[in-house]
Amino acid sequence: MTDTLAATRSETPLGYFKRTWRQNIIYIGFIVVFLFFALTLHDKGFLTPNNILNIARQTAMIAVMAVAMTLVLSSGEIDLSVGAVAGLASVTTAMAIAWGGVPAGIAAGIMTGVTVGLINGFLSTRLMIPTFLTTLAMMGIAKGTAMWISGTAAIPVLDRTYPAIFGGGNIGPIPTLLLWMLAVGVIGHVVLRRTKFGRQVLAVGGNVVAARYSGINTGRIKLWVIVISAVTAALAGMLYAGRLQTGRFQLGEGDELSVIAAVVLGGTSLFGGKGTVVGSIIGALMIGVINNGLILMGLEYSQQLIARGGIIILAVALSQAGTRTNG
Amino acid sequence: MGGYSVTDKAVKPIAVEMDAISKRFGGVHALREVSLSVRRGEIHALLGENGAGKSTILKILRGVQAPDSGGIVVGGEAFTRLSPQLARQKGIGMIFQEMSLVPTLNVAQNVFLASEPLTPAGLIDDRAMERRSAEIFASMGVTVDPAAIVADLSTGQQQLTEIAKALSQNADVLVLDEPTSALTAGEVDILFDLLRRLKTEGKAIVYVSHRMDEIFRIADHATVLRDGRLIDSRPIGEYTLATLITDIMGKETRDLSEFATDSTAQDEIILKVEHLSSKLRRGGDVSFSLRRGEVLGIAGLLGAGRSRLARMLFGLEPIAHGTITLRGETIAIGSARQATELGLALVPEDRRRQGLVLNHSIQDNIELPILKRLGATPFVDRAKSRATTDELIKRLAIKTSSREAAANSLSGGNQQKIVIGKWLATDPDILIMDEPTAGIDIGSKGEVLRLVRALAAEGKSIIFISSELAELAAVSDRIAVMSDGRLVETIDKTELLTGDASQLRAEQRLQLIVQRGGNND
Numbered sequence: 059m060t061d062t063l064a065a066t067r068s069e070t071p072l073g074y075f076k077r078t079w080r081q082n083i084i085y086i087g088f089i090v091v092f093l094f095f096a097l098t099l100h101d102k103g104f105l106t107p108n109n110i111l112n113i114a115r116q117t118a119m120i121a122v123m124a125v126a127m128t129l130v131l132s133s134g135e136i137d138l139s140v141g142a143v144a145g146l147a148s149v150t151t152a153m154a155i156a157w158g159g160v161p162a163g164i165a166a167g168i169m170t171g172v173t174v175g176l177i178n179g180f181l182s183t184r185l186m187i188p189t190f191l192t193t194l195a196m197m198g199i200a201k202g203t204a205m206w207i208s209g210t211a212a213i214p215v216l217d218r219t220y221p222a223i224f225g226g227g228n229i230g231p232i233p234t235l236l237l238w239m240l241a242v243g244v245i246g247h248v249v250l251r252r253t254k255f256g257r258q259v260l261a262v263g264g265n266v267v268a269a270r271y272s273g274i275n276t277g278r279i280k281l282w283v284i285v286i287s288a289v290t291a292a293l294a295g296m297l298y299a300g301r302l303q304t305g306r307f308q309l310g311e312g313d314e315l316s317v318i319a320a321v322v323l324g325g326t327s328l329f330g331g332k333g334t335v336v337g338s339i340i341g342a343l344m345i346g347v348i349n350n351g352l353i354l355m356g357l358e359y360s361q362q363l364i365a366r367g368g369i370i371i372l373a374v375a376l377s378q379a380g381t382r383t384n385g
Numbered sequence: 386m387g388g389y390s391v392t393d394k395a396v397k398p399i400a401v402e403m404d405a406i407s408k409r410f411g412g413v414h415a416l417r418e419v420s421l422s423v424r425r426g427e428i429h430a431l432l433g434e435n436g437a438g439k440s441t442i443l444k445i446l447r448g449v450q451a452p453d454s455g456g457i458v459v460g461g462e463a464f465t466r467l468s469p470q471l472a473r474q475k476g477i478g479m480i481f482q483e484m485s486l487v488p489t490l491n492v493a494q495n496v497f498l499a500s501e502p503l504t505p506a507g508l509i510d511d512r513a514m515e516r517r518s519a520e521i522f523a524s525m526g527v528t529v530d531p532a533a534i535v536a537d538l539s540t541g542q543q544q545l546t547e548i549a550k551a552l553s554q555n556a557d558v559l560v561l562d563e564p565t566s567a568l569t570a571g572e573v574d575i576l577f578d579l580l581r582r583l584k585t586e587g588k589a590i591v592y593v594s595h596r597m598d599e600i601f602r603i604a605d606h607a608t609v610l611r612d613g614r615l616i617d618s619r620p621i622g623e624y625t626l627a628t629l630i631t632d633i634m635g636k637e638t639r640d641l642s643e644f645a646t647d648s649t650a651q652d653e654i655i656l657k658v659e660h661l662s663s664k665l666r667r668g669g670d671v672s673f674s675l676r677r678g679e680v681l682g683i684a685g686l687l688g689a690g691r692s693r694l695a696r697m698l699f700g701l702e703p704i705a706h707g708t709i710t711l712r713g714e715t716i717a718i719g720s721a722r723q724a725t726e727l728g729l730a731l732v733p734e735d736r737r738r739q740g741l742v743l744n745h746s747i748q749d750n751i752e753l754p755i756l757k758r759l760g761a762t763p764f765v766d767r768a769k770s771r772a773t774t775d776e777l778i779k780r781l782a783i784k785t786s787s788r789e790a791a792a793n794s795l796s797g798g799n800q801q802k803i804v805i806g807k808w809l810a811t812d813p814d815i816l817i818m819d820e821p822t823a824g825i826d827i828g829s830k831g832e833v834l835r836l837v838r839a840l841a842a843e844g845k846s847i848i849f850i851s852s853e854l855a856e857l858a859a860v861s862d863r864i865a866v867m868s869d870g871r872l873v874e875t876i877d878k879t880e881l882l883t884g885d886a887s888q889l890r891a892e893q894r895l896q897l898i899v900q901r902g903g904n905n906d
Contacts, residue, residue, distance in 0.1 A: 260745065264744060273754050331745065
């Protein structure tokens with residue numbers, strides 16, 4: 059139409075790569091890490107379908123929470139309570155199944171997320187307490203509640219259908235967990251990239267004042283994002299309950315760190331305004347691949363922790379290097 | 386150091402000399418063999434449109450960027466490049482456009498930040514710090530409380546603190562980048578007195594400003610850059626306003642009188658405001674009416690309540706008293722969203738903070754206020770958004786490589802056009818513009834003013850807030866003067882242009898009214 063726009067089209071693939079490679083470093087990193095383990099560990103069964111599916115299974119909960127965390131970080135907020143909320147939801151779901159069957163369990167799990175999300179959201183958007191603090195406090199409250207109502211005991215899920223839907227079973231050769239991950243990922247990606255809500259989330263995170271001046275109800279957008287995060291964390295807890303056929307307060311413990319690491323690794327800004335759901339899922343898978351590879355390499359747990367930390371720092375440093383000047 | 390003679394008062398020693406500096410960014414020549422020589426006891430204006438190379442040469446002087454070629458002589462020593470530490474060591478002090486003070490610390494702590502005096506025990510000597518700060522302020526001839534927290538100071542006092550900080554580091558060359566953009570007229574007078582005083586003490590001062598009146602008031606010498614080249618460097622006395630503007634813009638510029646004196650205002654009164662006052666500042670009283678197709682200019686000093694009025698009308702500031710009647714209906718505006726739906730739009734004062742999500746693309750910024758109209762579903766109709774963006778890029782002549790370019794990759798003038806564009810996209814009946822030409826180059830400024838007149842001719846009503854009286858007098862059909870939260874007087878353009886109808890006289894009359902806060906005082 060105009061000559062200015064023709065310039066975009068004429069960009070060479072190489073030019074595009076040069077401009078964007080830092081944003082896409084996670085994909086390159088994922089391939090490098092995957093190939094490294096594939097080559098060094100091929101005799102230890104790294105590439106067997108069973109092991110690959112196992113990685114997917116172990117990563118699914120982190121990936122599901124990472125999708126919502128992408129929205130949270132993109133809006134300039136943070137949610138530290140996701141791991142504890144997952145644990146609490148696993149307990150409430152398991153208890154409700156024992157009391158009233160699968161529908162009651164699903165309702166209890168989701169209601170747990172909605173309740174926690176509304177509390178986090180109101181404290182943050184009405185009382186203006188930063189989400190860093192509200193969700194840090196909620197981490198303790200959710201865990202304490204889970205311990206209290208379960209008497210710190212594991213609550214078994216005796217129902218057969220529940221685990222089949224939530225995380226335990228397979229559909230054909232494909233684990234349902236993988237399908238959950240894909241479904242949540244696709245929804246999250248479409249919401250962030252293609253909907254008006256997603257545009258508003260990014261605008262609020264990019265510049266909350268400009269968003270308000272543009273007629274966006276910034277408080278409501280943040281409230282929604284926080285509720286979505288808690289509900290998604292509850293869903294992850296329900297998946298834990300299905301996979302392990304148990305509700306227990308320790309499930310999901312410490313997951314918030316893996317989730318945030320996965321999201322930042324994927325290229326989402328910790329400071330808001332920029333986010334990618336696909337990157338977050340790849341980030342989660344990368345953490346899963348690293349965990350799996352390090353175990354297969356025969357490292358001790360202590361060594362795994364150190365190696366994993368080092369790899370994450372390296373990857374985040376690379377992915378942030380290109381954006382630092384803009385920050 | 387040759388050429389300096391004690392007996393010859395006219396030739397002062399050179400404080401810093403930049404010789405044939407060139408700098409490229411990719412394929413763009415930011416500077417081509419630009420020389421700049423600043424003498425002691427001289428206020429040296431550095432002029433040029435945005436993108437002319439001013440900020441690049443200042444960055445090289447500060448040592449944050451290295452030139453590709455050329456040399457720098459400072460304090461008699463020659464360098465091929467400076468580092469920030471070296472620049473500071475050699476007495477180059479920078480007063481930033483965006484304040485570089487720590488708002489939560491007090492004045493003395495800021496002045497001596499990272500060079501705190503210590504007690505014999507090795508602890509920070511707060512008392513010495515405050516005493517020495519007070520001494521510096523006394524030597525500057527100004528009063529600033531060294532114990533005051535910086536966040537509590539006025540912008541003018543913060544700026545004085547910045548200057549004190551530079552002086553405490555024994556700066557001989559002070560670089561001020563748009564120092565008056567946030568100051569009141571009184572504060573500008575204090576700053577100018579200080580600069581003159583520093584000048585007589587033998588400091589060299591590099592002064593960057595878009596305000597021509599200031600240049601003629603304060604500068605001794607002017608260097609003009611355009612497209613990265615040195616155009617001219619002469620004593621200010623050899624310039625007239627017209628020749629200076631010609632040097633800056635590179636062509637004979639038409640003066641503002643091109644703007645039609647014929648009003649485009651129609652009979653219909655679209656907006657009527659009566660006795661409006663803000664909840665956040667008591668004692669305000671604003672009444673006016675706005676016709677369809679009319680440009681209402683709002684004049685007044687900084688702090689007169691002009692931006693408050695804009696925010697109240699746009700639902701961003703709670704209203705204490707008063708009524709707003711829009712198209713004959715009395716309305717309450719509770720949020721920016723509601724204001725937008727009622728056909729109002731606000732181009733806010735601070736485009737970087739309030740107007741744009743800087744690291745988002747042009748398209749993303751433009752679609753923000755019109756998301757609701759981009760399709761009936763929850764999904765964004767990107768095709769429609771692209772078409773809208775392309776149309777606005779074309780209409781406003783936004784210079785960009787693509788609609789996907791991040792807003793912060795564009796110059797100030799083009800950023801402002803994005804903000805204007807995003808509000809034009811909402812097709813408002815009433816467009817409120819708060820200082821729309823502040824800090825943008827003269828070329829973009831003319832484009833903005835022409836656009837305002839074109840919009841008025843299309844039947845849109847515009848509330849145009851500005852501190853530049855010349856452009857107010859040029860673009861407005863009527864001008865309302867605000868003072869202390871009140872609208873004190875409304876002047877018709879025809880009334881301003883009585884007598885010989887010269888633009889300059891109109892501006893001077895307006896200046897008088899604004900300075901006195903209305904005729905009635």
